Amino acid sequence: VPTIAEVAERAGVGVATVSRVLNSSPAVSRTTRRRVLAVIEELGYAPNAAARALSTGRTCAVGVVAPFITRPSVVERLRGVSRRVAAADYQLVLFDVERPRPLAELAGAGRLDGLVLISLAPSEDDRARLRAAGIPVVLVDADDPELPCVSIDDVEGGRLAAEHLLELGHRRIGFVGDAEEGPFGFTSSPRRREGAARACAEAGVELLVRSGPHGRDRARALAAELLALPERPTAIFAASDAQALGVLEAADAAGLQVPQDLSVVGFDDVEMARYAGLTTVAQPLEESGLRGAELLLAALDGEPGARRRLPLELVVRSSTALAGTGMRQEEAVRSDARGSHRQDGMLRLT
């Protein structure tokens, strides 16, 4: 593997000149530059990243910490980060954490210039150490008073879901979501529940809440509980699409037809939701990663942090229907001139 010194010697110049060419400094004559470039090409030379990092103090690599890389929503966000980071010619160091770990352990100096955390809240200790190390951090799918972050309004999302069900005439509405405290000290489920509960309360309806650990199987069990109630709910809002699929399974197991006997609303709009025909509150997943990466890159350029709020949109598919009738909203809309959602562009029929 050739070094800068060999290139310099071969080109009959000093190493500084080669370095200038490498970093496209204007202070090199055209002819010298050409000569150096020729030698670089000839030798197949590429600068050693470690040496460069040591010298400049910048690694041109950012870390991404994500829990459960298998969750489709996380993967889509990750992809967004990856694209943006690659476009800026940074490298992406991936940490797929299965349980909370001190971030400083991961982000040792000289390795990473910054950190993107997906669906994860850093501990007080993490914050302090990263600040001390001068490593900027941005949060994706998490909210924070002092860190740049990109998030959605979970309360509003819960409200969107509940209002959709209420407008369809449902009065017994269930909620299936995560336990209040996820393993990473963070979950958006409670806020989604809160939004839904508020909307229900305003309509004089009580939200029947069941929550437990994340996962489709768990959600299936919780939904089964709900469906076994004496006064069975006619609609269930799940805190995520994964959980909504569990609800669909529970309905199936209970011999209930969706949407005739039960309406189901999810959250996220992952690919599987599209396939399952699930009505859901869609959030721009890949874009969230993209924006997060953008904020981090900006921070690396010394720009001040900001918080981005991404828009939500209710996507109506075939898992929700008018209470009692089993009529799909699109059919209902024909005879129902209100179409209130239509006007603000929040409703999309598929």
Add this chain to the structure above:
Amino acid sequence: VPTIAEVAERAGVGVATVSRVLNSSPAVSRTTRRRVLAVIEELGYAPNAAARALSTGRTCAVGVVAPFITRPSVVERLRGVSRRVAAADYQLVLFDVERPRPLAELAGAGRLDGLVLISLAPSEDDRARLRAAGIPVVLVDADDPELPCVSIDDVEGGRLAAEHLLELGHRRIGFVGDAEEGPFGFTSSPRRREGAARACAEAGVELLVRSGPHGRDRARALAAELLALPERPTAIFAASDAQALGVLEAADAAGLQVPQDLSVVGFDDVEMARYAGLTTVAQPLEESGLRGAELLLAALDGEPGARRRLPLELVVRSSTALAGTGMRQEEAVRSDARGSHRQDGMLRLT
């Protein structure tokens, strides 16, 4: 950020001693070690990775190149790699490539100790440059005569799928798969087709082949073609689960019931297949990544490369049935004492 020199000074020792402690060399007295460790703790010192890499020539980071990080099968493999790599205290640099790119561009020296390629075949040029750079490479989900790799027997997989359909009595069998040349110069679809075609030929049945670019939508269109044939196939084998889902959609659009009117077999057994009740040829996806990482780690320790072949297993769910009857295999098995597959453990009923 403290350096090794500050630690040394504060502990009243030389930098070499601190370095020895850091690298747990036995040549340090217990008392000195304790003192040094105390200072390290006190200062919150962590060695600079770039400096270490420059000095040792090892980065303790491996690269993973994967196309279409969104494909669930790729994600599961990636997760396997990630787990193994993390367990060995290596870092994982992720390259989510959307189109073929020279690998040398990514793996500049001083950044990566080795490379895992997922569902990707390196070009001749890539091989040469990586060999020159002394960067070991292992392939996951690809076969190669000269590189360590972990793969499956695609031909055998295709055969498993076709034999299942043949045993169910199907005589008009379709195949939906990828175009012969994927964008990355590599696709397993043709070999799966070949296995299926052979099994069919042995049974005196002709396989009706349709292939095009990857993707569910594309597969849906191809399946629609097949279903519009004068003599419509009663079964379709798709080269991947994603494509099989497209086939299911096409069947639905054509007003056909699965499995009564059409049996469908996929390949991979991604999570969605489980959800969709798809009969499929399962391969251990996460394990493939795990094994790949293991091979790379071994190579980094100077061990010779090897090739691992992972087992396949037919998973029968509810998308396949006896030709003409719509009876599920589990029902059929009761009256059909052969259960030939059963004996070699290749059949699993769910």
Add this chain to the structure above:
DNA sequence: TTGAAAGCGCTAACAC
């Protein structure tokens, strides 16, 4: 416009 040389923080000989 160019070159010489001083670091960047660490490891690993080598000497004591």
Add this chain to the structure above:
DNA sequence: GTGTTAGCGCTTTCAA
């Protein structure tokens, strides 16, 4: 056991 020191390959003053 421990300290001194010479690199690792690059960037970046500082002179010329």
